[in-house]
Amino acid sequence: MVQEVQEYVQLCGTAIRFAFSRPFYRHDFVEQLDSIGMGSLTVVLLTGFFTGAVLALQSGMTLDQFGARPFVGRLISASMIKELGPVLTGLMLAGRVGSGIAAEIGSMVVTDQVSALRALGTDPIRKLVVPRILAGTLMAPVLTIVADTVGILGGWLIAVYQLRVASSLYWKSVTEALYIQDVWMGLLKPFVLGFVIVSIGCHVGLRTKGGTAGVGRATTNAVVASSVMVIAVDFFVTRLLFSLIY
Amino acid sequence: MPESATDVRGGAVAPVGDQPMLVFKKVSLAFDDNVVLRDVSFTLRQGHTKLLLGASGSGKSTILKITLGLLKPDAGEVWVRGVRVDEMTEAQMMGVRTDLGMVFQDGALFDSLTVGENVGFKLYESTEQSLAAVRTRVEQVLELVGLGEFIDRMPAELSGGQRRRVAIARAMASKPRILLYDEPTTGLDPITALSVDEEIVKMRDLEEVTSVLVTHQLRDAFFVTDFEAVRGAQGVEFREAHERKLDEAEFIMLKEGVVHFEGNSRELRASRDPYITTFLS
């Protein structure tokens, strides 16, 4: 366990160092941007939308008790942007991207393709890990913004058609609640989460042992580890940002 | 020449043409409690061939992986073309690997790339050559293994034998001086196997490639030792190897991680050792 963490930190260090030196595989990077970004768009849109909608429903009820129904927009934007957007996008990416990367790299390991890369003079960390980590780190914030946006739209739909809150009131309340610190927090988190998810996927994939069965195990491990880490890292980043920017 | 491993020291000062291409000196490796190699030593000279025999799990692939620096030995020394490689870092090792080509046991083709991209992988990566030049070379080696029209297929669309031949084409595309073949003919029909053997002989005799061949198939091993390729009037021809040529191919039989037998094909066939006779029958 300790050794595994050590190896993971080492991998991250090497990957970061390689990201700033040549050769850089631009083609693989662009391919990963597309596969991580476009590939995850649908799930992120759907989760974002329904989260915003259900949030509006639930909080509409609660707010009624205080006669505060018009403030529903405020609640939705604050919770989507600070917490739910980053975390839910993170969880979706852990399930879709983390597992995919672990499976892909894992099967390359067990079929000796990673050895073949090395034998052909190409560093697998540069070729496989760096493009994925960079793409994941860049795409996670973009996807989070998408999730936040459709979440607020989903909330608007419910607020207007179900809770009968005036549209203008909803939007006013959404923007009122937006402190610049919250926006910062909402944008910084997904950078960290994207990095964590993809680097765990790569690490687990590269350590795959034991044939096809091993690839299956690696995939499961990657999803479990990165999902847990999404929640844990979210907590620690929140804690850190509270002490830094508030 | 049993004690040839001690030639290394001489090799360092000997004329370049005489420098051994590959030397193993008392190499040992264990995975946890499983001792895979114990004091394995051998020397491979320019243009010569080593044929590694041995039961499944006796450490043959491990020897090739150590040569490439994919695995590090626990003890002993490995020299490639006069340079000690077992203590090198991964970055240093990349330079040594330009001299080495490896055909992996199951091909290890990149399944996200086409056959042509696989074969030209190393050439595309090292940007010295123009794309057109690489493409020409790729077509040339694919033609050599008889798969010219498969250049734009994906590896998944190939048969096992075709994949193996693509793997051979990939290993030789960058014209390495040493080629390592890990069971290139296992699982192939005799006709395809023979075409692979002919490829190996051609690389050795016409391109002066030094080779290490791991195989279970004695028929293929003996073809490689007993035949040679010459350029004739109608292209390349294969004929019975010259007397002198026979000594340039040497068998090494591994048994439980130690070198059990070392000698040329005649000595192997003449051996009365019970393990070897079982293996040969």
Ligand SMILES: Nc1ncnc2c1ncn2[C@@H]1O[C@H](COP(=O)(O)OP(=O)(O)OP(=O)(O)O)[C@@H](O)[C@H]1O
């Ligand atoms: N990565 C590894 N981790 C642990 N043990 C390994 C590893 N690679 C190989 N081994 C063990 O090393 C031994 C030798 O393996 P190797 O692949 O060299 O055998 P081989 O002679 O090539 O066999 P085959 O003819 O079946 O290919 C085997 O017992 C194998 O279990």
Ligand SMILES: [Mg+2]
């Ligand atoms: Mg093997």
